[in-house]
Amino acid sequence: MENENITRIVLDEKEYILIGTAHVSKQSAELVKEVIEAEQPDSVCVELDQPRYQSIMEGNKWKDTDIFKVIKEKKASLLLMNLAISSFQKRMAKQLDIQPGQEMIQGIESAKEVGAKLVLADRNIQVTFSRIWHQVGFWGKMQLLSQVIASIFSKESITEEELEKMKSQDMINSVLNEFTETFPRLKKPLIDERDQYLAQKIKKAPGKKVVAVLGAAHVPGIKEEIKKEHDLKKLTELPPKSKVPQIIGWSIPILIVAIIAFTFFSDPSAGLHQTISWILWTGSLSAIATAIAFGHPLAILTSFVAAPMTTLNPVLASGWFAGIVQAYFSRPNVGDFERLTEDVFSVKGFWNNKVTRVLLVVVLSNLGSSVGTFIAGADVIRLFFKHI
Numbered sequence: 001m002e003n004e005n006i007t008r009i010v011l012d013e014k015e016y017i018l019i020g021t022a023h024v025s026k027q028s029a030e031l032v033k034e035v036i037e038a039e040q041p042d043s044v045c046v047e048l049d050q051p052r053y054q055s056i057m058e059g060n061k062w063k064d065t066d067i068f069k070v071i072k073e074k075k076a077s078l079l080l081m082n083l084a085i086s087s088f089q090k091r092m093a094k095q096l097d098i099q100p101g102q103e104m105i106q107g108i109e110s111a112k113e114v115g116a117k118l119v120l121a122d123r124n125i126q127v128t129f130s131r132i133w134h135q136v137g138f139w140g141k142m143q144l145l146s147q148v149i150a151s152i153f154s155k156e157s158i159t160e161e162e163l164e165k166m167k168s169q170d171m172i173n174s175v176l177n178e179f180t181e182t183f184p185r186l187k188k189p190l191i192d193e194r195d196q197y198l199a200q201k202i203k204k205a206p207g208k209k210v211v212a213v214l215g216a217a218h219v220p221g222i223k224e225e226i227k228k229e230h231d232l233k234k235l236t237e238l239p240p241k242s243k244v245p246q247i248i249g250w251s252i253p254i255l256i257v258a259i260i261a262f263t264f265f266s267d268p269s270a271g272l273h274q275t276i277s278w279i280l281w282t283g284s285l286s287a288i289a290t291a292i293a294f295g296h297p298l299a300i301l302t303s304f305v306a307a308p309m310t311t312l313n314p315v316l317a318s319g320w321f322a323g324i325v326q327a328y329f330s331r332p333n334v335g336d337f338e339r340l341t342e343d344v345f346s347v348k349g350f351w352n353n354k355v356t357r358v359l360l361v362v363v364l365s366n367l368g369s370s371v372g373t374f375i376a377g378a379d380v381i382r383l384f385f386k387h388i
Helices: 026-039 050-058 067-072 076-096 102-114 125-153 160-166 171-182 184-203 216-225 243-266 268-292 297-310 318-329 334-338 347-352 354-387
Strands: 006-011 014-021 043-046 117-120 209-215
Touching: 006 216, 014 026, 014 184, 014 216, 026 102, 026 209, 043 102, 043 184, 050 102, 050 125, 067 076, 067 318, 067 354, 076 354, 102 117, 102 209, 117 184, 125 184, 184 209, 184 216, 209 216, 243 268, 243 354, 268 297, 268 318, 268 354, 297 318, 297 354, 318 354, 334 354, 347 354
Parallel strands: 014 209, 043 117, 043 209
Antiparallel strands: 006 014
16 A cells, blocks of 8 residues: 555565654554555564553553652653653643554554564663763753753643644654754754664564554654664663763862861861851752752751762762652652652642652752852852952
8 A cells, every 4th residue: 555654665575664653643543554454564563662562551550660769770850751751742632632652552453463573663761861861961951851841841732833743753852852952962862873773673573574653753764774784782772971070070079178178277267167158058959949849848958968968979969868758758659650640741730749749859959959069169169269
């Protein structure tokens, strides 16, 4: 069957049928069903990874999340991103009366009906986010988090222009579209690398005839990348941690401690003034940020006590301690996890849900202490030159 959204490729005596779908179109799901039934392929590849496949088949199993493990493994920000995508999907589903990812669900069901092998062809979303995270630097991370949170709270309706744009994007691209315009280099981990990964998985799918259900944005890239060989292991490696942030991270605390120590030696009262300034700025801003997240009083106190010390140790963060205290004294229950995808759809629900409140405490406490570090550091240096 012929359709402008269908691309046929014959390579090494094997036929690949790429269906370019719109993630917001009912017609795409119908096309997927028609093509798979007509072609009777040996394999069906879908643009999903294992976690997203499980999410579709079993529902978002948020209730199985160990919130303490999320904090300890430093994944609070990544979980916030996943929630942003979930919220975006919910908002779109309500406005357009559709089920986002309906074409992928249809691909899974049709593969089963015709007895085809189902291949989950996309790279793990956590790997993609990690590689994006690695590219943006500290201020980029702050921008990205602010955009993610803004997309969660957005109440604007999707315009016709945005809807048309979504028809040529996948769900992750839709949420991060504005950010990739600000940081063009993110196209590599977000689009180019995934095109390579998808192409290799499609090429290695078993059988002589393979149908691939893909977001339309990936089809042009995959048409080219499928002709090449790609190392899947290399594409899924987590980026090595640069030593530069680590060097800077240790240099600033050492410098601050050295300045305060020297000032104490030459003028104890000035040194004491510097120490108090450091404690008040880092502790207060971290505590205020935790209070903005509606943190438990003891979590707010923990932020205040921890921030002055954690800001002098790059391997620690006040948000981890505040988050653990918040989770301990206001432990999320099964109901909180089950309501999660609904609650993130509104500002009130986001702040009231105990799960998202823990995440907010972690992220905002860390942000507050980071801002406090810059202000306190500047004040420490000012006092040093004043009393030198």
